[in-house]
Each structure stands twice: as C-alpha cells, then as structure tokens.
Amino acid sequence: MLTLSLSYILFRCMNGIVEITTEIKVLSTQAVHSLLHHHTYLEGAIRGREKARASRKTTTMNHKVGDLISQLHPCVYTQMIPKQGESIPRRRRRKKNTGDDGISGAKKRQLSAEQVSFLEMHFGNEHKLETERKDKLASDSGLDPRQVAVWFQNRRTRWKNKKLEEEYTKLKTAHESIVVEKCLLESEVLKLKEQLSKTEKEIQRLSDQVDRVSTGSPSSPLSMAMDPPFLGEFALEGYEDAFYMHPENNYIPGMEWINQYI
Amino acid sequence: MLTLSLSYILFRCMNGIVEITTEIKVLSTQAVHSLLHHHTYLEGAIRGREKARASRKTTTMNHKVGDLISQLHPCVYTQMIPKQGESIPRRRRRKKNTGDDGISGAKKRQLSAEQVSFLEMHFGNEHKLETERKDKLASDSGLDPRQVAVWFQNRRTRWKNKKLEEEYTKLKTAHESIVVEKCLLESEVLKLKEQLSKTEKEIQRLSDQVDRVSTGSPSSPLSMAMDPPFLGEFALEGYEDAFYMHPENNYIPGMEWINQYI
DNA sequence: TGGATTGACGTCACGCAA
C-alpha cells in the first residue's frame, strides 16, 4: 500500500515535470493529448485496472507506468535489485510482459491504431509529405510533426522494400517463363535449320535429277538465289554466339541466398 | 526508512525536474508523449553521467519507467552511481527482467568505427550468431552482447534488402537481354519459316519439273515425307500462339515506381 | 509442459549528409 502511495507521488511528480515543461514551452495539442492519456492511464494503473488490448496501443509511458508501479512493490523491487548480472546466469531481459502484469506492454513508442490507420490512409493518397500537410496530419492525429515525418519516412522505406520484393518475384517469374520460351524458340530454330538443310539437300537432289533428266533444263533463278545461305551461315547466325556462348545469361539467381542467411 | 526513501526519491525527482525542464527547452515541443524522453533525461540527470556525446543524443528513449524507478531507488541508485568511464562500454546490465533492457550504460548510439569494422569482419564469415560467438564478439569488441545481437540482426535484415536489390538489378538486366534474344530468335524463326516455304515451293517446282520431264521418274521418298509439313503448320507452331499472343510477357516492369516514391 | 532464449520482422527514432 505504501508503495502505491509512493508510486503515485512519483507519478504526480513526473506529471509535475511535464506540466512545468509545458509552462515553459508551448505544448502541441498532441502533447496535451498524451498528457491526458498518461493521466488516465496512471489512474487506471494505480487502481490495478487492466488495460487489455487497447493498452497495448497506448503510449510507452503507460506501459512504463505499469512497470513503475509493479516494480515499486517490495517483492518485485527486491527482485529487481540490480546486482552484477554475472551471478545470474541469464538476464531476464524482455520479459514478455504478457497480461500477467496487467499492462501489456508496448512501450509508448507504438502509435495508436487510430493514428496508424490515419497516417496509413493519407499515405495511400500520397507518399510525399509537404510541410503543410505534415503539420496538418500532425495536428489531426495528435502527433508531433516530427513523428509524422519520421513515420512517413519509415513508411516510404518499408513500402519501397515491399515493392521491390514483389517486383522481384514478378520479374523472376516473367524471366523464368521467357527463358522457357527462349529455349523453345531455340529448339524451333534448330529444327527449322535442320529441315532447311534437308530441303536444301532435296532441292539439290531434285536439281541434279532435273539436270540429269533434262540436260537442257535451266536451273530456277529462285533456287540459285536461295541456295547459298541455306547451308552455311544464317542471317542471324551472328547472334547465335551471343546466345549460346553465354548460357549464364539464362541463369536465374533465385532466392537461395535469402534462405541461406535467414 | 520508508520516509527517508520517499523524501530521497522526491528529492531526486525534483532534481530531475530541473534537469528535465532544461532539456525540454532544447527539445522541440516534442510531445510529452515522451515521458520516455523525460525518463531518459531524468535518468541521465540522476546518474549524472557525463558522456558528452551520449547525453547529447538523448539516446534511447525506450527506457521504461521501470528503469527510472529502479534507478531512483536508493539501492538501485547507489548501484548505478558508479559510472563507468567513457572507455568502458557499459557494465553488465543484467537484471531488469521486466524493464527489458534498461540498458544501464549510456546508450551510445553509433558504434565506433573499430567496433563496426570488427563486427563487419565477423559478419562476413558467418551471418549467424550463436550465443558463444555473440559473447565472444561482445567482449572482444567491448559491446554488450545484446548490442551485438541487435547489430547482427539488423545487419542480416539490411543485408537481405541490399542483396535483394542487387539481385533485382541483375535479374532485370538479364531479363532485358534475354528479351532481346527472344525477339531475335523470333525473327529468326520467321525468316526460317519464310525460307522454308520458299524452298518448299522450289521443291514443288522442281518436283513438277521432274515429273514433267521424266514422266516415269519416281518421286523421292524423302521429298514425299517432308513436303506435307513444310507448307502448312510447323512442328513447333503450337508455341507460336503462346509467344505472339502474349507480348506482355516481354514487358519489363522497370524501376519507375522506385523513383516515383523516393 | 511451461518458462526462457533466439531469430525474424516490423517499427520508432536519432544523427548526419545531401
């Protein structure tokens, strides 16, 4: 009980700090907002009210207050007494403040769901953030303009990464399919060439036959014009080297590396 | 005893207030939302850590109120008092089970160049970090194991992103080149087909000629076997639809989006 | 089986450079 009083006093003291600062500086509406939240939360914490999920969204301070309260408790406190960590094998870091302590914990850092959705909404419209828009969003969401700016910056980064990833997968599938198509085309080209050579031979055979049968029969001009290129190189032959000599071009890096270093 | 503690705490708190107010002035009107900040400042003030650099940065705002409280407490406080020198990275924070990290040391953001290169070197060898290796690197680099773990984690994720990006560009160039190759192959196929049809006609012409000239001459079995497919469809004709009917497969998304939302 | 550790992932925020 005494601890509660103590914590309360401390809390008041902290509030006092805030208020003093507010007097010194003009607080933004957000600051006031937070202060109010802080206040109400504190009340709840002192009464031992549970903050369920919503509290998760509350600011870090709220959570801290919770820790504050619990830690002020003799038992908890004694536990907390910092001793050289060496003696204790493991540090209980990150306690998983689950609901047991009542205040689950996210530190205030986490913006509230409403704020996030609000920002998210406006982010969807425009990823860029002009100063005036930033100020407007800040006041509308009860956040500090600085926070809004940071949020947008981080959001842009995340969005870029996400986009990059999905573009990569899309490109990868497209690449794979096109590689298959290319292989098919290559085989088709080979077949065509083979058949061309066959027809060339056939033409040659027929020509010979014609020549043999009718010695006076003139060779077709068409045949003469086409024969040379058929057997030897092809018009596009030059590209073949580039294609076949560099099979690594077809290699698809894949995402192996990404799993390699999870 | 209790009263003493209380008064002491209050005293410290008052001191903290003074410190905080001064800090706040420097700060933007940044929300009170950051009791965290206040906490941080308070903590710094109470500990009286010099840390020119560290104090300037305000470092981690994520300290929990719990840390604050524990630090405010005489016992804790006295313990904390021993400030480590600048040279000393930070003492084993341990404990603080609820307060999660509550890094007792100054949060020296920005690791020193040596530390970074040291970690970077070992990161190159192995991205994963087993506990023992972590502890070794921590002691060798003068960092907290926690910091090492965080550093490696961040390094992994950021490495992944970087890798993804470069793989994307590589894949993109490969894709573009292969698209060109595919186009060339397609045109080659067209030419081959055209030439095949020409040779077909030529063969037909020659066959007719042969038949005309030597009525008794039997047609070549080769010719018979090959003629039918030459004129009409082709063996690989079926693929053509897939290729030509879906030109969008060749479309390369490009990176426009990435520049669009820097 | 439940608490604890770890990696991954998302997120917030700082500080410097452009």
Place this chain on the structure above:
DNA sequence: TTGCGTGACGTCAATCCA
C-alpha cells in the same frame, strides 16, 4: 529540411531445457 543508415525495442514463432 529530407533521405538514409543505423541502433534499439517489442512481438511472434520456433525451440530448448528442466
């Protein structure tokens, strides 16, 4: 001022150990 790199935290899920 903004963008980017970076430190750090919180949560989730898998896993380990007693």
